[in-house]
């Protein structure tokens with residue numbers, strides 16, 4: 001490995017990967033639906049009890065091998081090398097995610113462009129592009145979003161192509177000159193923008209209090225058995241586990257880094273930014289009568305933009321700040337999905353970085369285009385009764401991520417020598433904490449993941465109904 005992150009570069013790059021579009025709508029919506037701070041507490045416990053545990057396992061695999069996930073398993077496994085290397089192919093999951101994720105970042109770009117408020121002349125015309133000024137009319141806002149997704153392949157493709165070239169350009173520069181540089185300026189800027197938006201939100205008194213209550217007053221009655229499983233799934237996706245990202249970034253972890261405190265910082269930043277995003281979004285929603293239970297893209301691309309539109313020029317500035325923040329959060333995650341497979345092609349086939357990216361680029365471009373086409377009316381198609389978008393999301397998040405998490409836990413817990421781990425952990429973690437982590441790693445965390453997986457395929461509530 002020729003280049004390593006700087007210490008702060010590692011923390012920012014992994015935090016950049018963790019903080020993503022998931023924080024903007026998954027986290028706040030799920031918190032709201034599952035009883036506010038009661039869910040935050042649960043999420044925190046599971047993030048530390050399972051997410052943190054598996055995160056350290058993936059980090060050990062990366063750091064001990066300094067290789068991409070496939071070669072890492074192959075090099076470290078004392079026997080059955082080929083079989084173990086299959087676990088490393090979870091990097092395919094990252095390619096699936098980045099394909100639809102870039103399309104969604106493209107939507108963010110579209111709304112960023114809309115937020116300039118100079119598109120009045122396109123209104124009512126038969127323009128090729130669907131750039132529109134933000135509107136305060138909820139029905140119209142919804143119609144605009146639907147039109148963009150289902151009728152306007154051209155604008156969607158244009159935005160996707162912009163994102164595509166942007167992220168591939170960054171990864172083409174490598175870990176230090178591309179990924180680290182991007183994160184070192186984008187992550188602090190993202191944070192500053194969110195603080196400014198939050199200060200603005202705090203002055204909208206009624207909305208802010210509503211948002212605080214929604215996110216922080218515990219309502220245990222909304223906490224169901226399902227909440228546990230939802231929180232665990234969120235912890236996985238949100239910490240970028242199970243698709244080779246953490247293994248790959250840890251291969252460039254500088255030796256002297258205290259990776260335990262770094263990991264705790266990353267988890268803290270991830271939760272903090274999720275909560276900040278939640279407070280910002282829900283303040284506007286509560287203050288101006290939006291629907292807090294609207295989830296997913298509807299919350300941001302439909303409800304939130306109507307609220308910005310009500311505020312005139314100030315609203316334009318706020319919308320620009322908000323969408324550029326989302327763009328930053330998204331691209332720092334997207335680059336972390338491309339790097340694992342790139343690193344694999346470089347290591348296994350001796351390819352140059354550029355050549356590897358051309359191959360990966362072709363695949364991502366095709367998959368991303370299929371996502372756009374599958375949701376557009378004229379070209380819509382489904383696979384196994386799901387949109388292509390959902391197929392990629394389901395396969396990566398519900399199958400590849402948990403399976404690969406279990407593999408990492410078993411591999412580090414049972415196959416790797418305990419002595420090697422002790423040497424790695426000793427400078428940063430005292431004996432008793434190490435033993436607790438080791439027990440969680442071998443038994444508790446993988447079991448928890450198995451339960452979540454089973455529940456994804458066959459809801460446990462249904463099974464209980466048998467008795």
Ligand code: PHE
Nearest residue numbers: 018020021022237238240333
């Ligand atoms: N953690 C990112 C988010 O919350 C998503 C992600 C998943 C990034 C897997 C990298 C790998 O949006």
